[in-house]
Amino acid sequence: xxxxxxxxxxxxxxxxxxxxxxxxxxxxxxxxxxxxxxxxxxxxxxxxxxxxxxxxxxxxxxxxxxxxxxxxxxxxxxxxxxxxxxxxxxxxxxxxxxxxxxxxxxxxxxxxxxxxxxxxxxxxxxxxxxxxxxxxxxxxxxxxxxxxxxxxxxxxxxxxxxxxxxxxxxxxxxxxxxxxxxxxxxxxxxxxxxxxxxxxxxxxxxxxxxxxxxxxxxxxxxxxxxxxxxxxxxxxxxxxxxxxxxxxxxxxxxxxxxxxxxxxxxxxxxxxxxxxxxxxxxxxxxxxxxxxxxxxxxxxxxxxxxxxxxxxxxxxxxxxxxxxxxxxxxxxxxxxxxxxxxxxxxxxxxxxxxxxxxxxxxxxxxxxxxxxxxxxxxxxxxxxxxxxxxxxxxxxxxxxxxxxxxxxxxxxxxxxxxxxxxxxxxxx
Numbered sequence: 300x301x302x303x304x305x306x307x308x309x310x311x312x313x314x315x316x317x318x319x320x321x322x323x324x325x326x327x328x329x330x331x332x333x334x335x336x337x338x339x340x341x342x343x344x345x346x347x348x349x350x351x352x353x354x355x356x357x358x359x360x361x362x363x364x365x366x367x368x369x370x371x372x373x374x375x376x377x378x379x380x381x382x383x384x385x386x387x388x389x390x391x392x393x394x395x396x397x398x399x400x401x402x403x404x405x406x407x408x409x410x411x412x413x414x415x416x417x418x419x420x421x422x423x424x425x426x427x428x429x430x431x432x433x434x435x436x437x438x439x440x441x442x443x444x445x446x447x448x449x450x451x452x453x454x455x456x457x458x459x460x461x462x463x464x465x466x467x468x469x470x471x472x473x474x475x476x477x478x479x480x481x482x483x484x485x486x487x488x489x490x491x492x493x494x495x496x497x498x499x500x501x502x503x504x505x506x507x508x509x510x511x512x513x514x515x516x517x518x519x520x521x522x523x524x525x526x527x528x529x530x531x532x533x534x535x536x537x538x539x540x541x542x543x544x545x546x547x548x549x550x551x552x553x554x555x556x557x558x559x560x561x562x563x564x565x566x567x568x569x570x571x572x573x574x575x576x577x578x579x580x581x582x583x584x585x586x587x588x589x590x591x592x593x594x595x596x597x598x599x600x601x602x603x604x605x606x607x608x609x610x611x612x613x614x615x616x617x618x619x620x621x622x623x624x625x626x627x628x629x630x631x632x633x634x635x636x637x638x639x640x641x642x643x644x645x646x647x648x649x650x651x652x653x654x655x656x657x658x659x660x661x662x663x664x665x666x667x668x669x670x671x672x673x674x675x676x677x678x679x680x681x682x683x684x685x686x687x688x689x690x691x692x693x694x695x696x697x698x699x700x701x702x703x704x705x706x707x708x709x710x711x712x713x714x715x716x717x718x719x720x721x722x723x724x725x726x727x
Contacts, residue, residue: 323354325340398581405555407557422463443476453607485523486523492722511548584601597617605651
């Protein structure tokens with residue numbers, strides 16, 4: 300089938316609201332908004348779409364007796380034509396995490412640092428460097444942030460470039476659009492529930508076509524999506540709108556989103572309608588390790604959905620000096636202080652109880668040391684779990700020691716501070 304003749308996509312629209320137009324796929328429609336090279340069209344077949352003006356021609360409504368076959372406009376393919384044609388390689392902006400020409404959702408609890416993580420990944424792409432053990436695609440980046448002012452981005456980017464031993468002047472391929480003080484909605488529903496792109500999105504899309512970034516970050520869906528997040532059709536239309544731009548300019552899009560209460564409770568990180576998860580081809584979840592005694596600076600980046608990669612992969616991170624680094628397994632400064640406090644408490648109470656003639660066991664029992672020490676007034680709230688971890692560290696360091704007492708037929712183990720001796724038993 301012959302393609303519909305068209306002008307160049309870059310040509311500015313000559314249409315005005317009310318003009319009748321024809322598209323080679325969607326048929327006839329009426330112009331509702333015209334800005335730059337983009338035109339919003341209400342098509343007769345149903346639905347509002349934003350189209351490049353160069354892909355439209357002037358037209359009029361079809362007559363009722365028009366027998367033209369509408370399938371003439373559909374881009375059918377015959378897979379047999381791919382015989383002996385090299386299979387195209389899968390393209391990633393970040394291998395296994397963020398596919399090109401698709402929308403990736405990054406969920407994260409409030410305050411966990413998803414904006415910082417996305418900003419750090421985006422900056423690495425613009426800086427053409429690795430970060431967090433990942434090698435993002437080098438290229439231009441467009442970051443649309445609806446939650447923070449320019450000054451906050453300045454502070455965060457300063458920490459990020461310092462971590463990479465680079466300078467702010469190296470971010471020439473980075474474009475930032477802070478919208479904290481503006482209406483940041485990119486799409487809103489019509490009365491019939493159909494999502495309509497806003498003038499802001501049309502402008503961002505035009506700028507993206509000119510800038511040609513390899514990554515667009517949208518932060519966050521709560522500020523950018525004007526529909527009802529539990530209505531599947533509205534969510535799917537919104538993701539589809541984003542994906543169309545990603546395909547058109549050959550880029551990846553990361554959409555940041557807060558998880559729902561149930562998403563946090565179940566550990567899936569999902570939000571609102573399942574359409575968010577189903578519409579995206581990749582979904583990541585940044586969260587803290589579970590447990591109140593975990594390192595407060597630790598984070599886990601999990602792959603929750605990956606149509607083109609492996610699900611369940613984890614990247615362990617830690618916040619350090621304003622940016623994220625790979626977790627090397629050693630405690631952070633804050634966790635280190637908590638560990639030292641638990642160890643100091645353990646030694647002090649163990650020493651006091653030994654002087655009183657009490658015997659504490661290294662093994663779970665009625666006299667299990669972490670259990671007994673945790674209930675002692677001098678423990679001052681240090682948990683049994685923290686004391687058990689402290690006991691193992693102190694044993695590993697040789698600060699405390701296990702000794703055997705009693706007759707050969709009925710020996711038992713007890714714990715002693717290595718530098719002390721009680722009951723006639725030397726501890727070293």
